[in-house]
Amino acid sequence: MKCAWPPPYLLLLCLEARSVFLLENSKPNFVLMMVDDLGIGDLGCYGNATLSTPHIDRLAQEGVRLTHHIAAAPLCTPSRAAFLTGRYPIRSGMVSKGRIGVFLFSASSGGLPSREISFAKIAKQQGYETALIGKWHLGLNCENSNDHCHHPSVHGFDHFYGLTVTNLRDCQPGHGTVFSELPPILFGTFCVAVLTVAFIHYAGVATVRRALVLGLVLLSATVAGLLMAFLTTFPNFNCLLMRDHEVVEQPYVSENLTQRMTHEAMDFIERNSERPFLLFLSFVQVHTAMFASAPFRGRSGHGIYGDAVQEVDWSVGQIMQTLDRLKLRENTLVYLTSDQGPHLEEISSRGEVHRGWSGIYKGGKSTNWEGGIRVPGILSWPGKLPASKWVDEPTSNMDLFPTVVRLTGATVPDDREIDGHDLMALLQGKAERSNHEFLFHYCNAYLNAVRWHPRNSSAVWKAFYFTPDFYPENETVCSHTQVCLCSAGYVTYHNPPLLFDLSRDPSETTPLTPATEPTFHAVLAAMGEAVERHRNSVEPVENQMSVGNLVWKPWLQPCCSSLAQLCRCLHDDH
Numbered sequence: 426m427k428c429a430w431p432p433p434y435l436l437l438l439c440l441e442a443r444s445v446f447l448l449e450n451s452k453p454n455f456v457l458m459m460v461d462d463l464g465i466g467d468l469g470c471y472g473n474a475t476l477s478t479p480h481i482d483r484l485a486q487e488g489v490r491l492t493h494h495i496a497a498a499p500l501c502t503p504s505r506a507a508f509l510t511g512r513y514p515i516r517s518g519m520v521s522k523g524r525i526g527v528f529l530f531s532a533s534s535g536g537l538p539s540r541e542i543s544f545a546k547i548a549k550q551q552g553y554e555t556a557l558i559g560k561w562h563l564g565l566n567c568e569n570s571n572d573h574c575h576h577p578s579v580h581g582f583d584h585f586y587g588l589t590v591t592n593l594r595d596c597q598p599g600h601g602t603v604f605s606e607l608p609p610i611l612f613g614t615f616c617v618a619v620l621t622v623a624f625i626h627y628a629g630v631a632t633v634r635r636a637l638v639l640g641l642v643l644l645s646a647t648v649a650g651l652l653m654a655f656l657t658t659f660p661n662f663n664c665l666l667m668r669d670h671e672v673v674e675q676p677y678v679s680e681n682l683t684q685r686m687t688h689e690a691m692d693f694i695e696r697n698s699e700r701p702f703l704l705f706l707s708f709v710q711v712h713t714a715m716f717a718s719a720p721f722r723g724r725s726g727h728g729i730y731g732d733a734v735q736e737v738d739w740s741v742g743q744i745m746q747t748l749d750r751l752k753l754r755e756n757t758l759v760y761l762t763s764d765q766g767p768h769l770e771e772i773s774s775r776g777e778v779h780r781g782w783s784g785i786y787k788g789g790k791s792t793n794w795e796g797g798i799r800v801p802g803i804l805s806w807p808g809k810l811p812a813s814k815w816v817d818e819p820t821s822n823m824d825l826f827p828t829v830v831r832l833t834g835a836t837v838p839d840d841r842e843i844d845g846h847d848l849m850a851l852l853q854g855k856a857e858r859s860n861h862e863f864l865f866h867y868c869n870a871y872l873n874a875v876r877w878h879p880r881n882s883s884a885v886w887k888a889f890y891f892t893p894d895f896y897p898e899n900e901t902v903c904s905h906t907q908v909c910l911c912s913a914g915y916v917t918y919h920n921p922p923l924l925f926d927l928s929r930d931p932s933e934t935t936p937l938t939p940a941t942e943p944t945f946h947a948v949l950a951a952m953g954e955a956v957e958r959h960r961n962s963v964e965p966v967e968n969q970m971s972v973g974n975l976v977w978k979p980w981l982q983p984c985c986s987s988l989a990q991l992c993r994c995l996h997d998d999h
Contacts, residue, residue, distance in 0.1 A: 454704075454756055454758070456748070457706070458706045459705070460764075463781055463800070464789070466782035466785075468801055470485035471490075473784075486813055488759070489811065489814045491802030492802075495800070495821050495822070496764060496798045499792055499798050499868070502563065506563060507822065508825060511544070512841070512845075513823075513867065515870060521975070522870045523869075523912075524912065525970075525975055526970070527562065529593070529975070531590050531663050532662065532977050534567055534974050534981060539574065544826050548701075548835075549582075550835065553703050554583055554584075554701070555581055555582050555583050556582060558585075558586050559707030561589055562589075569981065578669070586686065591712055596664035661992050664677055665677060665992075666997060672983050672985040672992075675994050677997075682716070683717075684740075685997075686706070687739075687740040691747045694744070694747050706740075714779075728779070729777065730779050755808050758829075765798060765800065766789045766800065768781070769901065783796030787934075788893075789902070792901075794933055795927070811854060816852065819878050828848045863955045864876040871911050872890065877948070883928055884929075886948050887927055888948075888952050891918045894915055895909075922952075924949060
């Protein structure tokens, strides 16, 4: 009996299917890890000798360490918007013109606009499974509590397990509140109003009726009562954990949150080990309020902050062991960074120091001094990137966008300004110079400083147009406001700008002058021209962080039960 050959079209279909399978499996996976508020000096591979971070140190030894890696903003929300899109956050409207520079409420209407293109969105279009596990902090709703117009899924993430905003003090009992300034402000306003009325009455300017005074007192008491009720129930509303589009824990329990998110990340890798995937593991730690799981508490010798750092290191180790066990290591690009520098003002209500270390660099979170924006940058990919390599050229967290996009097989969008540059040639040693000649540093919506690495020079110039007013003056912190602010009354403007050469003075200790630097005026002139070109490239967009977009709006509040039940639930499996 003769065996019949399959029809030719079936052979072609099989060959085509095999080609698609091989193409998909040749694409690299991505594990992108971002720690919250981690200082560059907190890791052993960047010089820390007192904190134990063996898993992150090993990752650095197996790959490339960036020593001049810059966050695009010194605060969480704008920095993360830039990381995802490869664009300065001012281009997407993710910068504030007021005192508050991040989203504080899950029920705010601002967020990363859907017109923005993230690397996750492009990866998904290229056939990748994508997940965000951890902190989002880029908005949720627009018109109602379920429209999820700013949800991670809108920006290309198939799976989301994490927090919509950030880990605030209010989310842990006994750690105080981020609204500690509100009662004094309201009390002060009340006192001023009463004194003004009394002055008008006794000066004979006008007769003030007793009913008006009583009404003013009643109004103030009502406002005070509502404020206290809001502060008491705020954690129920704001401290929520979501799985995809469902609120599964409200308020969330933070103690073992890092362990739960680590296992969620490991499960995602296992489920997608046979196809290309992109995982963004966005750690909730080491942002205040500090927490650590029971196995890590008291282990570091640096209090709860050090314990939290070491738990993050454990988590990195778990992720790497999962990749090794599934034999995915050689086909996975791993990246680890921080969204900005350490929060140096963080002292707990009990006087404990809850802050990281900037190493040799000045300042911390919320400032554009090097300590606020120079962050760890570790990339590892065995066989594709060299081991134990150091790169001291200026790079940015915006560079991950074009790097990831091109490695997925896609092209970088040409219908918008992309400020990041592909890192692969620099990482592999095929290029010796960074493509960043200029980097622009914003404090909220205000251009604060500019960095210039001339093409024909080893110098890295940095000019400040204003700097924060530190308090106490002999420290590099703003203890009176908890973070340094960007507006008049809290900064000192400089004309001419303060100029430093970071290649000679990385700690920014001594500003240059025409007497100490012969090219002083020429350098500032070149930087001024670059600033003008940059400003001309920024197109006006809706401000996502206006007061109207930042305030709490009850009708946008995500809630796993009714508002009358104070949004309490525990659906997540611990």
